[in-house]
Amino acid sequence: MLPADRRKRVEDLIRSHYSMKISDLSKKFNVSEMTIHRDLKPLIDEGVVIKTFGGVTLTRDKQSNETISEECVICKSSINVRMAYRLILQNNKIEMTCCAHCGLIRHRQLDSGVIQAICYDFFRQTTISAHLTWFVMNSSVHIGCCQPQVLTFEWKEHAEKFVKGFGGNVYSFNQATEAVLHKMSGCHSKKNRL
Amino acid sequence: MLPADRRKRVEDLIRSHYSMKISDLSKKFNVSEMTIHRDLKPLIDEGVVIKTFGGVTLTRDKQSNETISEECVICKSSINVRMAYRLILQNNKIEMTCCAHCGLIRHRQLDSGVIQAICYDFFRQTTISAHLTWFVMNSSVHIGCCQPQVLTFEWKEHAEKFVKGFGGNVYSFNQATEAVLHKMSGCHSKKNRL
DNA sequence: TAAACTATGTGTAATATTGTTATAAATAAA
DNA sequence: TTTATTTATAACAATATTACACATAGTTTA
Numbered sequence A, B: 001m002l003p004a005d006r007r008k009r010v011e012d013l014i015r016s017h018y019s020m021k022i023s024d025l026s027k028k029f030n031v032s033e034m035t036i037h038r039d040l041k042p043l044i045d046e047g048v049v050i051k052t053f054g055g056v057t058l059t060r061d062k063q064s065n066e067t068i069s070e071e072c073v074i075c076k077s078s079i080n081v082r083m084a085y086r087l088i089l090q091n092n093k094i095e096m097t098c099c100a101h102c103g104l105i106r107h108r109q110l111d112s113g114v115i116q117a118i119c120y121d122f123f124r125q126t127t128i129s130a131h132l133t134w135f136v137m138n139s140s141v142h143i144g145c146c147q148p149q150v151l152t153f154e155w156k157e158h159a160e161k162f163v164k165g166f167g168g169n170v171y172s173f174n175q176a177t178e179a180v181l182h183k184m185s186g187c188h189s190k191k192n193r194l
Numbered sequence C: 001t002a003a004a005c006t007a008t009g010t011g012t013a014a015t016a017t018t019g020t021t022a023t024a025a026a027t028a029a030a
Numbered sequence D: 001t002t003t004a005t006t007t008a009t010a011a012c013a014a015t016a017t018t019a020c021a022c023a024t025a026g027t028t029t030a
Helices: A004-017 A023-027 A033-046 A102-113 A155-166 A174-181 B003-017 B023-027 B033-046 B058-064 B100-113 B156-166 B173-183
Strands: A019-021 A047-053 A055-058 A085-089 A094-097 A114-120 A127-129 A133-137 A151-155 A169-171 B019-021 B049-052 B053-057 B083-088 B094-097 B113-119 B128-129 B134-137 B150-153 B168-169
Touching: A004 A033, A004 A055, A004 B049, A004 B053, A004 B113, A019 A023, A023 A033, A023 B058, A033 A047, A085 A102, A094 A102, A094 A114, A102 A114, A102 A151, A102 A174, A133 A155, A133 A174, A151 A155, A151 B113, A155 A169, A155 B156, A169 A174, A169 B173, B003 B019, B003 B023, B003 B033, B003 B053, B019 B168, B023 B033, B033 B049, B058 B150, B094 B100, B100 B173, B134 B173, B150 B156, B156 B168, B168 B173
Parallel strands: none
Antiparallel strands: A019 A055, A047 A055, A085 A094, A085 A114, A114 A127, A133 A151, A133 A169, B019 B053, B049 B053, B083 B094, B083 B113, B113 B128, B134 B150, B134 B168
């Protein structure tokens, strides 16, 4: 491998891993650690990485880089923003659940403690106030989040057409809350996520 | 072999391999390394390639690689990963388009330069090889990406049920490629994104 | 034919890369 | 704390690569 290619790949590796050990990079490319140190020199000068004892780290702010993976307050699984349900509380805190299923449960739990709740259109990912959202349950599509699955739509038309294709029922906010609680026989199944 | 032919082939080799070692080129064409250096001179002056110690590298790919650009290579809009279409190229580079619409166009452009292409299930966001994907066009749902809109599904059943609810047609990879090109009357509309 | 030009190879000095060593610094262990 | 281990840095040497000058062979042109 050409030196230039190795240097590029070293940089790519650090960028994708956030931090790397010098010894690992040395083994990976089958060169001495001194060579890795030398490969790193320009990146350090540019301010791209900083050296730690035994390794290198991206200088970029860790927070802004890593996906601050929050977990669902109900089922504790990691959250895919696309399906998320957000609850804005009286104490100005914001809670997030992995999907409308957990969201409706949490919403019912906190009840009047919730000032506002928002979810996202399943198709277009637009933001919708939960009270104006159309919920689809019992369809034949399984996204891989919680069961019974609850999908959210901004437009009733979309929800109804979805049901036409994939089965299930369309609910308003209040109907959906009741339906979820009714369906749940006391337990909450935590499924694998994407 | 005529010098001019060799020079052409040297350039082609670099273009297809992204980077090459001077020593390998020298052996391949049975000329001295000095001759290869001289063959490279005009390419360097043109800015097509740059020399690294022991080899040459394409300059343009370095650009697209350094600025890991998250914009669609076709329509230049920012990319929502959910809809993205990824093209893995022969030179190990990866290109990304904002949606299957742009993806199919790019795939057709590069043709055999594409080793593999992947897209994501519209519902579950699972990864699918483009050749095995089912494409839905002309449905009544508009996501806000490019028109004519192309949605991608892993399962034919999902695609068909989607069409049942939202109209449109289901296409295989080859059919979709043709359909997109046929629909496009020579222009590519750049639409607002989410 | 002779001059001019092109293509190519060779030799050499300058430069780049790399690994090894020794020494200093940082960290871990006692 | 002190000691041991690991890592970093600098200096050196070996090797690889490059750029340049020059020589040679072939081709074109007047």
